[in-house]
Amino acid sequence: FVTILVDARLPLSSQNPMLTKIVGDKPKLLILNKADLADSNRTKEWRSYFESQGIKTLAINSKEQSTVKLVTDVAKSLMADKIQRLRERGIQKETLRTMIIGIPNAGKSTLMNRLAGKKIAVVGNKPGVTKGQQWLKSNKDLEILDTPGILWPKFEDERIGLHLAFTGAIKDEIMDIENLAFRFIDELNKRDVNILKNRYNLSEDFYEDTLYLMDEIGRNRGAILKKNEIDYFKVANLVFDDFRKVKLGKITLETVEDIEKFEEDNGN
DSSP: OEEEEEETTOTTTTSOHHHHHHHTTSOEEEEEEOGGGSOHHHHHHHHHHHHHTTOEEEEOOTTSTTHHHHHHHHHHHHTHHHHHHHHHTTOOOOOEEEEEEEOTTSSHHHHHHHHHTSOOSOOOSSSOOOOSOEEEEEETTEEEEEOOOOOOSOOSSHHHHHHHHHHTSSOGGGSOHHHHHHHHHHHHHHHOHHHHHHHHTOOSSOTTOHHHHHHHHHHHTTOBOGGGOBOHHHHHHHHHHHHHTTTTOOOOSOOGGGHHHHHHHTTO
């Protein structure tokens, strides 16, 4: 079977459509990783949606020790019918094999290390660390094929690229981080004005003006250059750091309601 690892904060954007097509009709386990960073109610909604599509799901924080048993138990449940058919033919299959696919920065290396019980995959806080392929023995029940995280060459929907960049799946170094922060703040503010207001002690006057909002964050956090100008680069890094460290709260950037719009924009 195939295990698809996605970021629970963006279950749509963090699925590589090219790999999903290759997987085809193989049995799938979809793991919503980094569930500790996401809105738990949204995660429940996403799991219900995927389960309604016949896809087995699991929501985890791959850093937790309980991950090993959770993944193994769900894998056994997913493949129970096949295991039973093999037993009826006199074949005792003890070890299940799965290939884990996922985009950069979805937490795949952390999951590998947790399942293997030792450091066998290099972990980094930047995407693109895993370079090769290797079979890893988790326990007597599960064997895993690790693969490099792969992004697809072109995003048909701009929001997909933006959401991936917001979470760090696309390297900050290759982005115009000030413009990216502007887009992020704008989206966040439209979602819930209190998220940024509460974190940065903002006034009531910013709702319709994203640039004014960035200015006020800069003033409140001392991101000031000479001549009292706002240091937008510092503001951008501050906001993304707070988002990625959950200092803005547990935020899911995509909802089940977004599916229809995503499909329309991508011609599905």
